[in-house]
Amino acid sequence: MTEPEDLQSEQPALNPTDGEIVDVLPEDLDLSGFVGPQTFPNNNRRRIPAGLYLLFGLAAVAVYAIKGDSSALVNLGTLWAGVGLVVFGAYGMIAGWTLKVDESDALVSASAKVGFPVGHAAAQMAWRGWLSRPTWRILAYSNENPPTRRGIVLVDGVNGEVIEGFSEENPEDWTQFDPDDVAGTSLSVPAQSETQTP
Numbered sequence: 001m002t003e004p005e006d007l008q009s010e011q012p013a014l015n016p017t018d019g020e021i022v023d024v025l026p027e028d029l030d031l032s033g034f035v036g037p038q039t040f041p042n043n044n045r046r047r048i049p050a051g052l053y054l055l056f057g058l059a060a061v062a063v064y065a066i067k068g069d070s071s072a073l074v075n076l077g078t079l080w081a082g083v084g085l086v087v088f089g090a091y092g093m094i095a096g097w098t099l100k101v102d103e104s105d106a107l108v109s110a111s112a113k114v115g116f117p118v119g120h121a122a123a124q125m126a127w128r129g130w131l132s133r134p135t136w137r138i139l140a141y142s143n144e145n146p147p148t149r150r151g152i153v154l155v156d157g158v159n160g161e162v163i164e165g166f167s168e169e170n171p172e173d174w175t176q177f178d179p180d181d182v183a184g185t186s187l188s189v190p191a192q193s194e195t196q197t198p
Contacts, residue, residue, distance in 0.1 A: 046095060057081075095132035103123035106160070110140055116143075119140075121138060121141065
């Protein structure tokens with residue numbers, strides 16, 4: 001039987017040297033591979049499955065109309081399933097609005113509504129109501145460092161109309177941070193002494 005000391009000597013060292021440690025950015029954060037702005041998929045893609053629901057629903061209704069209630073495979077359940085698929089497919093066609101306003105256009109509308117010059121902003125797609133109308137939610141901060149105002153604006157994704165908006169003084173407390181560090185523009189570099197050791 002081998003001693004634990006012998007096992008430790010056979011295993012590679014667990015403490016890597018500085019040359020072995022490599023810090024790599026994930027691919028989605030690596031700017032050298034940037035190929036252009038990300039485009040948000042259009043909401044009207046919902047019409048593809050809705051069209052399939054309509055097709056299968058109409059087929060089920062047609063099979064019931066041709067065969068009637070005489071078979072074990074085709075019965076009243078086939079008719080109800082077909083009607084349900086047709087109704088759901090019709091809803092999908094109505095709810096598959098074409099997104100005509102992208103996030104850049106929504107940001108322009110939002111900056112006019114909040115009433116201050118916008119610095120940082122974020123856009124999120126949401127859907128309103130039973131008809132699932134696409135709506136941009138824009139969260140905007142003023143361009144001061146740190147931002148003194150913030151606002152949220154809802155912009156219709158079909159016609160670009162501002163649905164509602166709200167802006168206020170920024171309640172976040174940034175006093176504990178250095179303004180340069182908040183913006184991410186300063187790097188903390190350790191101070192080096194002017195005397196050099198031989």
